Amino acid sequence: MDIRTAFGAAVAAAAICCAPASAADGSPATETGDSKVIILNPLSFITIEELDFGSVIVPASGNGTVTIDPITGSPSYSNIDYVAGISNAPQRGRFIGSGSANQVIYVTTTLPTFLEKSPGGPSVPVNLKLDRNPNSLGAYVYVVDPLWLTFEIGIGGTLTVPQGTEPGNYSATFDVTATYQ
Structure with a gap:
């Protein structure tokens, strides 16, 4: 071992051995810490x-399909006729949330795959989707608008009506959950 290596090892050993000396002689050791909180609107x-x-119409x-765009709400039809003038015009689902400005919101939901009479x-297949793609954890990410303190979620999808489907009202229920992240 050369003199520089030996001297460096001795300095390192002295620093390790001597660092707690102030606490060892009975004088207290202190450190300052910070505490923070962000208080959010519910x-x-x-x-x-x-x-x-x-x-x-069946x-x-x-198969006939009806597709509702989750962003614009625009309907499109394939091999199926829409009946105009009835009170239930096609529309996307819309949810509005409010919270604290610029906060990230994770939205989760389990969407149904069938609407039942x-x-x-009897049931008909449906493929519902939100107005954005999920992240790697399966959540949909939204940000609270800093001016209006709101965020909006759109839901659309594609309904498939097979030939021979029994006429009637078909529906399903789903929950949408929003949490701060």
């Missing part, structure tokens, strides 16, 4: 519009 969340695929052959009765 989240509130309401349904503005229910998702509605409107009124359609296709004469094959009655519990256990």
Whole structure:
């Protein structure tokens, strides 16, 4: 070992051995810490519009589809006729939440894959989706608007009506949960 290595090792050993000397001689050791809190407004969340695929006529052959865009609410139809003038016009589902400015909100939901005529009765397949893609944890990320202190969620999707579907009212229920992150 050369003199520089030996001297460096001796200095390091002295620093390790001598550092707690002030505490060892009975004098207290102190350190300063900080404490912080962000106080947020409680989240509130309401349904503005229910998702509605409107009124359609069962296709004469094959499958018919109704698609509601979750961002714009615009409907489109394939191999199916929409019945205009009935009170349930097609529309996307809309939820409005309020909270603290610029805070990140995670939204989770388990969306149904079928609409049922009655519990256990006939059903039709549906593929619902929110107005954005989920993150790697399966949550949808929104940010509270700094001016209006709100965030909006749109829900749309595609309803498939097979030939021979029994006429009637079909529905499903789903929960949407919003939490601060």
